[in-house]
Amino acid sequence: AVGVHTTQFAIREPRHGLYRPVLALAAETVRTALAKEPRPFVMVAGLAGRTEQAVAEAEIAKALGYDTGLLSLAAMPDATDSALIAHCRAVAEVMPLFGFYLQPAVGGRVLSYEFWREFAEIENVWAVKIAPFDRYRTLDAIRGIAESGRDDIALYTGNDDNIVSDLTGSFPVTVGRERKVRTFDGGLLGQWAVWTRAAVELLARCKLARAGDSVNASLLREGAELTDANAAIFDAAHAFSGCIPGIHEVLRRQGLLAGVWCLDTAERLSPGQESEITRVCRSYPSLADDLFVREHLESWLCP
Numbered sequence: 001a002v003g004v005h006t007t008q009f010a011i012r013e014p015r016h017g018l019y020r021p022v023l024a025l026a027a028e029t030v031r032t033a034l035a036k037e038p039r040p041f042v043m044v045a046g047l048a049g050r051t052e053q054a055v056a057e058a059e060i061a062k063a064l065g066y067d068t069g070l071l072s073l074a075a076m077p078d079a080t081d082s083a084l085i086a087h088c089r090a091v092a093e094v095m096p097l098f099g100f101y102l103q104p105a106v107g108g109r110v111l112s113y114e115f116w117r118e119f120a121e122i123e124n125v126w127a128v129k130i131a132p133f134d135r136y137r138t139l140d141a142i143r144g145i146a147e148s149g150r151d152d153i154a155l156y157t158g159n160d161d162n163i164v165s166d167l168t169g170s171f172p173v174t175v176g177r178e179r180k181v182r183t184f185d186g187g188l189l190g191q192w193a194v195w196t197r198a199a200v201e202l203l204a205r206c207k208l209a210r211a212g213d214s215v216n217a218s219l220l221r222e223g224a225e226l227t228d229a230n231a232a233i234f235d236a237a238h239a240f241s242g243c244i245p246g247i248h249e250v251l252r253r254q255g256l257l258a259g260v261w262c263l264d265t266a267e268r269l270s271p272g273q274e275s276e277i278t279r280v281c282r283s284y285p286s287l288a289d290d291l292f293v294r295e296h297l298e299s300w301l302c303p
Helices: 002-010 019-036 051-063 081-092 113-119 135-146 163-168 196-211 217-234 243-253 273-283 290-301
Strands: 044-047 068-071 097-102 125-131 154-157 171-175 178-182
Touching (some): 044 051, 051 068, 051 081, 081 113, 097 113, 113 125, 135 171, 163 217, 196 217, 217 243, 217 273, 243 273
Parallel strands (some): 068 097
Antiparallel strands (some): 171 178
16 A cells, blocks of 8 residues: 555656656565565556556556556546546556545545446456445445446455455345345555554454354454554544555554655644554554564564
8 A cells, every 4th residue: 555655646746757666666576575485466556647647657557567557536536427437448458457436535536336337347447446435435336336247346445444344244236136245355455554464364354254254243343443543543633634654653663664754745744643643552552563573673674
């Protein structure tokens, strides 16, 4: 998620030449890691801007070996559904699409059921990240995709305010006249930029709970704790303006970053956010992976 945020900042200023170097560095890092420990891995590039820019970025990403493009529609806030679909089709001609429902509070836009219904009919769509931070809009997207008849489009939750519920829940849909359910295949979450070891363990428990149809009270309680922690880290109290600095602050406390600086120097911790992060760290130590980080920090920083 941090990589996605960084890429999106870079592509706000494409003429500064940041986009290609950022993607190239990420791709090189992935390939180096996979050479040591081979495993299935999909490289996803962030794509943004109006059609000309998004297509150009897709061409760069494809040339660098990326598998699919996470396509933000934030640059087209007033476009009609038909204009958005034409835009998506143009990018899909270059590389497979990873749809992105970004919450309006951080620059996204409302996307209708009708949009998602037609978007799912684009053959080169592989997956969708659903992150409107809104239950009604989440259901609009799931229903639109499912009712297109496509069951091969992977769904990922980006709703950091409802992580456990999304990962353990099932969503009823009607395809033709048949009643079915869709579920999230995983999460693409900014919250997972911190406390990642604990997040991996949580995901495994969510999958087991859903498979056994046995979501217990303790898991739901942990979901509520995670929502509270996310509110502090993402700075929900100030419309998420301190989201990226909040992530950096947690990583700084663990020794993984030297400071909370952002590429956009105007992005800073909001008033009271630091104390809120302290509160949730003290309240929910089981959500963190501080011990795991301490055990590996020296080898990670001084390989």
